[in-house]
Every structure is written in structure tokens, then in C-alpha cells.
Amino acid sequence: MSKVIAIAARDLKSWLHSFSFYLLAVFFLGVAGYFFWSGLSYFSLVSYQVATNPKLQVVSLNLTEGVLSSFLASLAAVLLLLIPVLTMRSLAEEKSQGTLELLFTYPISDVQIVIGKFLSLLALVFLLVSPTIAYFFLARAVGAKFETVSLLTGYGGLLLVGASFVALGLLMSSLVERQAVSAGIGFAILLFFWIVGWMAEWTSPTLGIVFKEMSLVEHFRDLGRGIVDTKDLAFFILFISFFLFATLSTLEIRTWKK
Amino acid sequence: MISVQNVSKFFGPIKALQNITFEIKRGEVVGFLGPNGAGKTTMMRLITGFFPPSEGQVLIDGKDLCKSKSEIRRKIGYLPENNPLYRDMTAKDFLSYVAQLKGISFRTQKTAIQKTAEQCGVESVFNRLVGKLSKGYQQRLGLAQALLGDPELLILDEPTNGLDPKQIVEMRNLIQLLRHERTILLSTHILSEVQMTCERVLILNEGKMAADLELKSIEASLEDIFLKVVNKEVELCQK
Numbered sequence: 409m410s411k412v413i414a415i416a417a418r419d420l421k422s423w424l425h426s427f428s429f430y431l432l433a434v435f436f437l438g439v440a441g442y443f444f445w446s447g448l449s450y451f452s453l454v455s456y457q458v459a460t461n462p463k464l465q466v467v468s469l470n471l472t473e474g475v476l477s478s479f480l481a482s483l484a485a486v487l488l489l490l491i492p493v494l495t496m497r498s499l500a501e502e503k504s505q506g507t508l509e510l511l512f513t514y515p516i517s518d519v520q521i522v523i524g525k526f527l528s529l530l531a532l533v534f535l536l537v538s539p540t541i542a543y544f545f546l547a548r549a550v551g552a553k554f555e556t557v558s559l560l561t562g563y564g565g566l567l568l569v570g571a572s573f574v575a576l577g578l579l580m581s582s583l584v585e586r587q588a589v590s591a592g593i594g595f596a597i598l599l600f601f602w603i604v605g606w607m608a609e610w611t612s613p614t615l616g617i618v619f620k621e622m623s624l625v626e627h628f629r630d631l632g633r634g635i636v637d638t639k640d641l642a643f644f645i646l647f648i649s650f651f652l653f654a655t656l657s658t659l660e661i662r663t664w665k666k
Numbered sequence: 667m668i669s670v671q672n673v674s675k676f677f678g679p680i681k682a683l684q685n686i687t688f689e690i691k692r693g694e695v696v697g698f699l700g701p702n703g704a705g706k707t708t709m710m711r712l713i714t715g716f717f718p719p720s721e722g723q724v725l726i727d728g729k730d731l732c733k734s735k736s737e738i739r740r741k742i743g744y745l746p747e748n749n750p751l752y753r754d755m756t757a758k759d760f761l762s763y764v765a766q767l768k769g770i771s772f773r774t775q776k777t778a779i780q781k782t783a784e785q786c787g788v789e790s791v792f793n794r795l796v797g798k799l800s801k802g803y804q805q806r807l808g809l810a811q812a813l814l815g816d817p818e819l820l821i822l823d824e825p826t827n828g829l830d831p832k833q834i835v836e837m838r839n840l841i842q843l844l845r846h847e848r849t850i851l852l853s854t855h856i857l858s859e860v861q862m863t864c865e866r867v868l869i870l871n872e873g874k875m876a877a878d879l880e881l882k883s884i885e886a887s888l889e890d891i892f893l894k895v896v897n898k899e900v901e902l903c904q905k
């Protein structure tokens with residue numbers, strides 16, 4: 409375990425020492441802030457209208473439904489774009505500079521390498537995402553109170569989605585040495601898993617169910633509203649395990665020329 | 667210490683190594699020669715457990731590398747060809763990272779790093795970025811990572827490649843110092859280096875073992891022998 413942490417810490421440090429991480433962080437937090445603000449102001453507009461129009465009183469409005477879930481969905485979409493950029497270096501760089509050869513001959517296993525890489529990227533995603541919680545405290549200052557439980561489940565779900573993106577990106581970085589290409593393909597595949605549920609409507613009912621079940625968005629929907637369903641959790645864990653396992657298998661082949 | 671038995675390695679249609687057999691005893695310093703593409707690096711990667719052979723087996727102290735990986739790898743220090751390093755770390759951070767991965771206990775890490783750094787003469791550049799070091803210092807650092815954990819067996823793949831004559835002499839002297847109580851397998855293109863540091867020489871040609879000689883036993887110059895062997899005029903496997 410200490411070796412896994414050593415690997416994770418090295419990668420994390422290397423990112424935190426690079427300018428590009430701060431550039432990504434500023435971009436992410438800026439976009440997130442915009443989404444949050446526009447979501448909140450739209451919500452307040454609607455609730456004002458509801459309050460002043462007696463005919464609409466029947467609609468019950470709540471902040472979790474109205475703001476939190478759509479905000480988290482937008483964050484997930486931004487992560488979809490960002491995470492391939494974070495993951496593209498991970499194994500590809502070790503390969504191209506040859507240091508993977510060192511790792512492969514030290515007394516550590518391939519599993520430790522993959523888990524270490526995965527954890528370092530997960531920590532990066534956590535560092536990107538967690539400051540956005542501050543927005544909810546700011547919102548509280550102007551009177552918008554969010555339920556803590558839905559906030560926590562929502563963010564937990566966001567991290568699970570992030571972890572899924574990371575696992576897929578890691579596989580790409582083990583397969584594709586050209587980093588830009590790796591990020592591009594990773595983004596395309598993630599996008600597919602994101603929107604595959606929408607295609608469900610246009611296909612046969614049976615295929616539609618399959619598509620819906622594969623969709624990351626469908627499984628994130630309830631978590632984003634603060635509802636924990638074991639089926640969704642199982643899906644994410646399966647998704648992550650599958651791509652980590654695939655990464656491991658590509659490392660075990662060791663067929664690259666140098 | 668090392669026992670290579672009927673080992674072959676194929677990369678698709680390429681036969682990088684074919685039916686290689688040899689033994690290296692504890693404490694021997696062996697030079698590994700052969701033209702480019704002969705299969706030296708591939709052989710060294712098999713001995714370090716980087717990848718498994720397609721046929722045959724490699725035993726280290728009687729144990730199959732593919733079976734008890736961690737235990738055997740602890741005994742091996744490896745300096746790969748082209749000396750890969752993490753360029754964005756300081757020399758010190760790099761060595762402590764390697765010490766952690768080699769499982770050197772936390773309490774002894776500091777002294778182990780200190781000792782190895784002194785041996786390889788890299789303390790003076792401890793706080794510099796690896797990528798900014800001169801080629802000579804980078805090579806020493808590569809040797810230092812191999813030496814961490816005090817391995818009994820050193821595998822050095824062209825350790826003097828790309829160095830200037832002064833650095834080559836320094837590197838050679840360093841290797842001379844390391845030979846006590848260690849088994850060393852060293853590949854190189856510099857024949858005089860083998861003559862100065864090694865007791866025995868293995869020559870590989872086109873993936874086959876072409877010569878296995880004690881240096882004491884040869885009368886002609888190593889250069890003559892090398893050329894004859896590589897041009898397939900003679901085959902000199904003593905066993």
C-alpha cells in the first residue's frame with residue numbers, strides 16, 4: 409500500500425508543480441461559477457413568478473431539484489472535457505520517457521502501478537471539484553439553503569462519475585502514446601457513454617434499454633438529486649473496474665518498441 | 667546466480683533471441699558484447715523480469731523470475747539502455763521515490779540514499795532538477811537508482827553510452843568500485859572497457875550466443891575475436 413501511495417503522490421506532485429494544472433483549475437472553477445450563478449438566478453426568477461402568480465402555487469419548488477442536480481450535471485459535462493486532458497499523460501509519459509521500464513523491474517506489481525496512477529488522478533479531480541462546494545455556502549449567505557445530505561450524495565456521485573472518466577482515460581493513456589490523440593479518443597468515447605441514453609428513443613425498445621443502462625448520465629441522474637440507488641453505484645463500480653482491468657491487461661502485454 | 671536455460675524471445679515474426687543458454691556465477695563480472703540489434707537489451711530485460719521469455723526459463727538463485735517476482739527483483743539493480751529518469755524531479759526526490767518503491771524501510775531510507783549518492787558522486791546535485799543535469803551526472807544518477815537497496819546483481823545496459831571520454835573513465839572507475847561482492851552483467855560497444863573491467867565475455871550475434879570466453883584464456887586481441895565471431899568465421903562457446 410505504501411508503494412501505491414508513493415506512486416500516487418509522485419504523480420500528484422508533478423501535476424501540482426505544473427502551470428497547466430492551475431490553468432485548468434481556473435477554467436473549471438470559472439465555468440462552474442457561471443453555471444452556479446445562472447442556475448441560481450434562473451431559479452429565483454421562477455420562484456418569484458410562482459410566488460406572485462396564484463395559479464402556479466400548486467408546483468412545489470425545491471433547491472435540490474431546481475439548482476443542485478442541474479449544476480452537478482453541468483459540472484460532470486465539464487469534467488468530461490477536462491479529465492481526458494488530465495489522464496492523457498499518465499501512462500503515456502512514463503512510456504515515452506522510458507521510466508515505465510524502471511517501474512516494471514522494481515519490486516512492485518502492475519496492479520500497484522495502475523492503482524497508484526488511478527488514485528493520483530482521482531485526487532486531482534477531487535482538488536478541482538471540492539472548491540465548488542464554497543458556492544453553496546455563498547448561496548446560503550443570500551438565503552438559499554441546500555440540504556446537506558443531498559449535497560453530499562450529489563458530490564459523491566460527481567466523484568464517481570469523475571472516477572469513471574479517469575478509469576477510461578487511463579486506458580487511453582496506456583494504449584495511445586501521442587497525448588493529444590489519447591485525449592481526443594478518450595473524449596469521444598466518454599461522450600458516447602454520456603449521450604448513448606438519448607439514442608435510446610430512436611431505436612427498438614430492447615436496444616433502447618441496453619443503451620439507457622450503458623449511459624453514464626442516466627445513472628448519475630438520481631445521485632445528482634441526492635437519491636442513492638445501489639443499481640447506480642453498482643454500475644459505476646463495474647464501469648471503473650472494467651477499465652482499470654483493461655489498463656492492467658495492456659500493461660501486462662509489454663509490447664512496445666523502444 | 668543467473669541461469670539462462672534454452673531461452674528464446676519472439677516479437678511477432680522477429681526472433682530476437684534463439685535458444686540461449688548460459689550461467690553466471692556469483693561474483694563474476696561479465697561483459698556482454700554484440701552488434702546493434704543482436705539482442706543484448708532483450709536478454710537483459712528477460713533477466714530483470716521486465717518481460718517473460720517466449721520459451722525456456724531464467725532462474726535467479728534457482729528461482730523462476732516469473733513466479734516469485736518481488737523477492738527476486740529486490741536482488742537486482744538495473745540500469746536500462748538510454749537511462750530513463752523522471753526529469754521533472756530533483757535528484758533527491760527521485761532517489762527517495764525509488765527507495766520507497768524498492769521497499770527500503772522508512773527508518774533506513776535516509777542513510778541508504780546518502781550512502782548510494784556518495785558512492786555515485788551525486789550529492790552535489792541533490793537539489794537540482796534531473797532534467798537539467800549534465801549527461802554524466804544523469805548517468806551517475808541512473809546508476810544510483812540501480813544501486814539503491816544494495817542489490818547483489820547489477821545489470822547495466824550500455825552504461826557509458828553517450829558519455830565523453832572523461833565521463834567514460836569516471837563511470838568505469840565507479841563500476842570497478844562496485845564489483846566487490848557483486849555479480850555484474852554489463853553490455854557495451856567499447857571492447858577495451860570489457861578488457862579492463864570484466865573477467866568473462868559473452869558475445870551475442872543475431873539473437874544467438876556466438877562466444878562465451880574467459881578473458882584470461884584468449885591470446886588474440888578481443889577485437890579480432892569479436893569481428894571473427896560476428897562474421898561467423900568461428901564459434902567460441904567453451905562449454
Ligand SMILES: Nc1ncnc2c1ncn2[C@@H]1O[C@H](COP(=O)(O)OP(=O)(O)O)[C@@H](O)[C@H]1O
Pocket residue numbers: 663664665666677680681682700701702703704705706707708709
Ligand atoms: N519490443 C519489441 N518489439 C519488436 N521487436 C523488438 C522489440 N525489442 C527488440 N526488438 C527487436 O529485437 C532485436 C534485438 O534487439 P535488442 O535486444 O534491442 O538488441 P541490442 O540491445 O543488442 O541492440 C532487434 O531486431 C529489435 O528490432
Ligand SMILES: [Mg+2]
Pocket residue numbers: 706707708747
Ligand atoms: Mg541494446
